[in-house]
Amino acid sequence: MKIKIKTVSHEVEESADLYIHEKDEAVDRLVEYLEQDLFRTVTLLCQREEKICRVPSPEIYLIETVNEKQVVHTKEETYETNRRLYELERLLPSNFIRISKSVIMNIDKVRTYTPMLNGLMKVSMINSQVTYISRKYLKEVKDRILEVRHYE
Amino acid sequence: MNKNEGKRELFWEILFAGADLGMILFVGALMGLWLFSGRQGLEIIMDRLGLFFVIYLAAGCLLQFFKRLPELDLSWLRGMAFMYWFDILLVLLLFLAAFLPDYLRYMILSDAVVLVGRWALNYLYTKRTANELNHAKGGRTLVIDLNEKPGTKEEFFSVLENYCIKNRLSLEYIERDIPAVVKLDGVLHEVDLRSYYTYGGPVYTMDITKL
Numbered sequence: 001m002k003i004k005i006k007t008v009s010h011e012v013e014e015s016a017d018l019y020i021h022e023k024d025e026a027v028d029r030l031v032e033y034l035e036q037d038l039f040r041t042v043t044l045l046c047q048r049e050e051k052i053c054r055v056p057s058p059e060i061y062l063i064e065t066v067n068e069k070q071v072v073h074t075k076e077e078t079y080e081t082n083r084r085l086y087e088l089e090r091l092l093p094s095n096f097i098r099i100s101k102s103v104i105m106n107i108d109k110v111r112t113y114t115p116m117l118n119g120l121m122k123v124s125m126i127n128s129q130v131t132y133i134s135r136k137y138l139k140e141v142k143d144r145i146l147e148v149r150h151y152e
Numbered sequence: 153m154n155k156n157e158g159k160r161e162l163f164w165e166i167l168f169a170g171a172d173l174g175m176i177l178f179v180g181a182l183m184g185l186w187l188f189s190g191r192q193g194l195e196i197i198m199d200r201l202g203l204f205f206v207i208y209l210a211a212g213c214l215l216q217f218f219k220r221l222p223e224l225d226l227s228w229l230r231g232m233a234f235m236y237w238f239d240i241l242l243v244l245l246l247f248l249a250a251f252l253p254d255y256l257r258y259m260i261l262s263d264a265v266v267l268v269g270r271w272a273l274n275y276l277y278t279k280r281t282a283n284e285l286n287h288a289k290g291g292r293t294l295v296i297d298l299n300e301k302p303g304t305k306e307e308f309f310s311v312l313e314n315y316c317i318k319n320r321l322s323l324e325y326i327e328r329d330i331p332a333v334v335k336l337d338g339v340l341h342e343v344d345l346r347s348y349y350t351y352g353g354p355v356y357t358m359d360i361t362k363l
Contacts (some may be wrong), residue, residue: 101161111293111342111359111361112286112293112361113281113282113285113286114282115275115278115279115281115282116278117234117235117271117275118219118234119219119271119274119275119278120278121278121281121282126342126361128331128344128346135274135278138278138281142281142284142285145285145288146284146285146288
């Protein structure tokens with residue numbers, strides 16, 4: 001299938017026209033894939049109690065390095081992945097942001113940002129988990145969050 | 153990054169940031185000394201200027217090390233525990249000040265002013281950033297201080313129900329738990345029980361966040 005890509009301004013809604021010979025189940029799957037923005041999510045292969053699990057990125061709250069292992073936190077579960085933090089940072093969608101040397105968080109899962117007396121920024125997630133943005137990353141995180149929100 | 157690389161990076165970070173802070177404090181102390189006791193004050197320390205410079209660099213590194221302690225996860229130096237340590241050190245410093253020569257007291261006082269000023273600017277920046285980020289996020293949180301911790305879930309729900317009656321809001325439970333998911337006037341909210349610490353002990357709050 002030939003693909004044509006045309007960029008439009010952010011004020012215009014993104015859309016796709018499909019010119020097909022016949023509408024079948026495969027096309028329905030493609031439509032669902034596009035309509036639900038599934039191409040913008042990533043599924044991570046993780047381990048949990050020696051089982052391999054697939055964790056879709058919208059379910060991930062934060063990923064942190066603990067004892068040289070990357071721990072993936074979802075609403076109630078934790079998994080491990082062998083991928084390095086810098087690889088995950090590249091791989092995950094734009095709503096995932098590096099907030100310190102050892103943590104990447106999903107900005108869609110944040111409840112509140114609270115300033116702390118020691119210069120760190122406390123981040124309370126909607127599942128009551130807490131993490132911190134280090135001073136070194138704060139400006140970059142702020143710019144990225146405001147940029148992501150601007151394009152939404 | 154493995155554990156050793158991480159520690160090495162942290163070491164160099166503390167060293168550079170510490171040297172930077174040490175130099176700021178050193179210049180602040182010299183200016184303070186000059187301001188309080190003029191040229192005479194500066195002459196007293198001129199012979200040991202190098203020694204003072206090294207001490208200031210070391211003090212800067214020590215302060216940067218303490219600043220990074222939350223990342224090293226030492227609970228006895230976090231939150232209110234840190235404030236209590238700060239109070240103890242302040243009392244100790246006031247006691248020691250009686251035995252210190254004038255020029256040292258002036259230097260320490262100037263450094264305290266520099267540190268407080270730097271901390272205040274830093275805190276204001278973080279606070280402004282927090283406001284911007286919370287605003288950009290959309291979902292506002294209303295924090296209501298509670299007189300005491302609700303003993304049971306039902307007590308917690310009755311506090312929420314009383315709040316809704318007082319403010320003439322319709323309430324519909326979607327998930328009757330803590331945190332609860334509710335509809336207030338048809339709009340989805342999450343209601344959670346949270347706490348923060350003050351000198352008087354823990355304060356419990358009911359946080360209502362628009363989803």
